[in-house]
Amino acid sequence: MKKEMWAIFGGSLLLYVVIVLLIAVGPAIDLARTPPGPGVKPLTPLEEEGRQVFASDGCDYCHTLQVRPLPEDKVFGRPSAPGDFAYATPEMLGSERTGPDLTDVGNRRGEVWQYMHLYDPRAVSPGSIMPNFKFMFHEVKAVPAGVAAVPLPPAFAPKNGDKVIPTQRAEALVAFLMSLKQPAIPGYAMNGGMGGQAVASAPAAAPAASAAGGYAYDAAKGKTGFDTTCAACHQANGEGVPTAFPPLKGNAAVGDDDPTTQLDTILHGRQGTVIGGVKYSGVMPPFAGQLNDEDIANIANYERSSWGNHAKPVTPAEVAKLRAAGK
Numbered sequence: 001m002k003k004e005m006w007a008i009f010g011g012s013l014l015l016y017v018v019i020v021l022l023i024a025v026g027p028a029i030d031l032a033r034t035p036p037g038p039g040v041k042p043l044t045p046l047e048e049e050g051r052q053v054f055a056s057d058g059c060d061y062c063h064t065l066q067v068r069p070l071p072e073d074k075v076f077g078r079p080s081a082p083g084d085f086a087y088a089t090p091e092m093l094g095s096e097r098t099g100p101d102l103t104d105v106g107n108r109r110g111e112v113w114q115y116m117h118l119y120d121p122r123a124v125s126p127g128s129i130m131p132n133f134k135f136m137f138h139e140v141k142a143v144p145a146g147v148a149a150v151p152l153p154p155a156f157a158p159k160n161g162d163k164v165i166p167t168q169r170a171e172a173l174v175a176f177l178m179s180l181k182q183p184a185i186p187g188y189a190m191n192g193g194m195g196g197q198a199v200a201s202a203p204a205a206a207p208a209a210s211a212a213g214g215y216a217y218d219a220a221k222g223k224t225g226f227d228t229t230c231a232a233c234h235q236a237n238g239e240g241v242p243t244a245f246p247p248l249k250g251n252a253a254v255g256d257d258d259p260t261t262q263l264d265t266i267l268h269g270r271q272g273t274v275i276g277g278v279k280y281s282g283v284m285p286p287f288a289g290q291l292n293d294e295d296i297a298n299i300a301n302y303e304r305s306s307w308g309n310h311a312k313p314v315t316p317a318e319v320a321k322l323r324a325a326g327k
Contacts, residue, residue, distance in 0.1 A: 037083025039183025050176025064094035064101045077104035077182045106181035110283030112244050114174045115150045123156040124232050136170035151244040215315050222302030238307040245282040246275050249307035259314045263322050266296050293319040
C-alpha cells in the first residue's frame with residue numbers, strides 16, 4: 001500500500017513539475033531571450049531610479065505602459081512589440097487607464113510640462129483627477145544656481161511668492177517619463193485588428209481627395225485634434241501658460257496669412273520661443289510622425305479661427321509641402 005501511495009505521489013509531483021516547466025519556465029526563458037527592438041536602449045541610472053519611483057508611488061495603478069492592437073489605442077502610438085520591453089524587467093504593463101497610457105509620453109509632452117503636471121495636474125489639465133505630487137518639490141525664496149524653477153500659472157504658484165524647484169525624486173521620475181518614447185518599427189502597424197507586420201504601412205500624408213483640392217475644414221475634427229494634442233500645453237482657451245507655453249490667442253504666427261511658422265512648428269516642434277520679448281521654456285514636440293496632413297490642417301485652422309483669431313485657412317497641400325521640405 002505504501003509503495004502505491006508513493007508511486008501516486010511521485011507521479012503527481014513529476015506531472016506537476018513537467019507542467020510548470022512547459023507552461024511557465026520554458027516560455028519565461030524563451031521570452032527572456034527576446035532581443036531589444038529597433039532603437040530600444042537601456043535606461044540611464046537616473047531613468048532607472050525614476051522607474052523605481054514610478055513603481056513605488058503607484059503610477060501604474062492608473063496608467064498603462066502598453067499599447068493594445070485596438071483602434072481606440074491608436075492615439076497612444078503603435079501596438080507594443082515584445083522587443084519594447086527588453087530592458088523593462090519586471091514589466092509594468094498596468095491594467096487600468098484612469099489616466100492615459102504613457103508608452104509614448106516622452107514624444108507627446110515636454111519636460112517642463114511634466115514638472116508642472118507633477119506639481120499640480122490642474123495647472124495644465126483643468127479636468128484632471130490625478131492627485132498632486134507637491135511633496136516631490138521644494139518651495140524656496142531663491143532658486144539655487146544651475147537649477148530651473150518650475151513655471152506655474154499664478155493660480156497654482158505659491159501665494160507667498162516662493163519659487164518651486166524639483167527634488168531628486170521628481171527629477172528621476174521626469175527623466176523616466178521622458179525616456180518613454182516608442183521607436184518606429186518599419187512595417188509594424190495595425191494589421192486586421194492585431195499588431196504586427198502590415199502588408200503596407202500608410203505614410204503620414206493627406207488623403208487623395210484632399211491632395212486633389214477637395215479639402216474642406218472640419219471644425220469638429222479640428223477641435224478634437226486640438227483638445228487631444230495641444231490643449232494640455234496651450235490650454236483650451238488658447239491662452240497658454242506664462243513663461244512655459246505661449247498663447248495661441250492673438251499669436252502673430254497663428255494670425256499670419258503666411259502659415260509657414262505655425263505649420264512648421266506643428267510638424268517639427270520648437271523650443272525656447274520668444275514672443276513679445278517673453279521667452280517660453282516649454283518644448284514643443286514634433287508631430288510630423290503622429291499626424292497626417294489633413295489632421296494638421298484641421299488643427300491649424302481651428303487655431304486660426306478660435307479665440308478671436310481670424311486668419312486665412314490653410315490646406316493639407318501646404319502642410320505636405322512643408323513636410324517634404326523638412327525631410
